[in-house]
Amino acid sequence: VLSWTKDYFRRSGIEAARLEAEILLAHALKTERLELYLTPDRTLTEQERSGYKALICLRARGTPSQYLLGETEFYHCRIKISPAALIPRPETEELVAYIVNDLASQARRPWQMLDLGTGSGAIAIALARAFPQARVLAIDVSPQALELAAENARYNRVQERLSFLQSNWYQGVTGTFDLIVSNPPYVSRCELTSLQREVHREPAIALDGGPSGLDCLTQIVGRSAEFLTPQGALYLELGENQATPVRQMIGETRAYGSVEILKDLSGKDRFARARRTADSVNHPTLHP
Numbered sequence: 001v002l003s004w005t006k007d008y009f010r011r012s013g014i015e016a017a018r019l020e021a022e023i024l025l026a027h028a029l030k031t032e033r034l035e036l037y038l039t040p041d042r043t044l045t046e047q048e049r050s051g052y053k054a055l056i057c058l059r060a061r062g063t064p065s066q067y068l069l070g071e072t073e074f075y076h077c078r079i080k081i082s083p084a085a086l087i088p089r090p091e092t093e094e095l096v097a098y099i100v101n102d103l104a105s106q107a108r109r110p111w112q113m114l115d116l117g118t119g120s121g122a123i124a125i126a127l128a129r130a131f132p133q134a135r136v137l138a139i140d141v142s143p144q145a146l147e148l149a150a151e152n153a154r155y156n157r158v159q160e161r162l163s164f165l166q167s168n169w170y171q172g173v174t175g176t177f178d179l180i181v182s183n184p185p186y187v188s189r190c191e192l193t194s195l196q197r198e199v200h201r202e203p204a205i206a207l208d209g210g211p212s213g214l215d216c217l218t219q220i221v222g223r224s225a226e227f228l229t230p231q232g233a234l235y236l237e238l239g240e241n242q243a244t245p246v247r248q249m250i251g252e253t254r255a256y257g258s259v260e261i262l263k264d265l266s267g268k269d270r271f272a273r274a275r276r277t278a279d280s281v282n283h284p285t286l287h288p
């Protein structure tokens with residue numbers, strides 16, 4: 001069954017054909033992937049076969065596996081997925097890892113964090129889990145995404161420390177935060193059309209960064225300092241080739257003491273970290 005699906009998926013243009021076949025078969029059989037190897041001679045019942053067939057047909061027609069499984073793993077959390085929100089990406093886990101690493105020595109502080117464009121809630125939830133005293137305000141313009149994020153907060157048992165707000169970026173936000181994080185829509189209009197067909201199943205509002213891809217980043221950076229404490233920090237995920245303009249726009253605010261561009265695991269410039277005070281580089285105390 002797996003070999004047949006692998007060939008079928010390859011012909012349908014799916015890159016990780018064997019892996020996706022295994023993931024979907026394990027899901028259809030309500031078992032772990034490893035079990036497929038431990039019982040290679042198991043025969044499928046008629047019901048299992050038809051459930052699996054339905055899944056692989058949808059996958060071959062372009063539905064991402066995560067939508068078929070209904071959830072995905074993100075930085076030690078299980079995140080429910082629906083077409084209301086972007087499927088959290090591995091790069092974004094790296095962004096969370098940078099923050100967790102930077103604040104590790106003060107993990108139990110009552111950090112106040114703001115997640116702009118929370119989508120499924122992945123970043124906000126992962127941070128709330130990593131920092132047990134932190135409170136996170138998660139905002140999104142999409143009410144459907146916020147509904148999913150709230151469900152995910154309950155699913156990961158952090159709902160008491162998360163608040164949700166429907167807002168056009170900072171519009172409805174009040175107060176100041178130790179940390180602002182965002183993985184905003186940063187794909188340029190012309191790039192949008194050339195993305196893999198699976199990406200087109202995700203909401204355009206989660207991807208579309210305007211003609212240059214920088215529209216949302218410009219808005220987020222522009223007012224960020226107003227919502228940060230004097231020692232606060234801003235963490236952003238960026239698209240390829242956006243490091244230079246983003247570094248420049250952060251510099252133009254004249255509100256930050258340091259700006260660094262950080263790489264993802266594939267060596268691409270992928271994140272920006274801006275700290276309001278330069279000396280917080282070695283002492284990310286932010287504020288108590």
Ligand SMILES: C[S@@+](CC[C@H](N)C(=O)[O-])C[C@H]1O[C@@H](n2cnc3c(N)ncnc32)[C@H](O)[C@@H]1O
Nearest residue numbers: 088117118119140141142168169183184185206
């Ligand atoms: C790239 S997705 C990121 C989702 C999630 N944070 C993640 O990393 O998986 C960007 C999110 O920004 C939201 N968004 C787009 N425009 C917005 C706006 N004007 N104000 C607030 N959120 C917005 C989208 O609805 C989407 O959920």
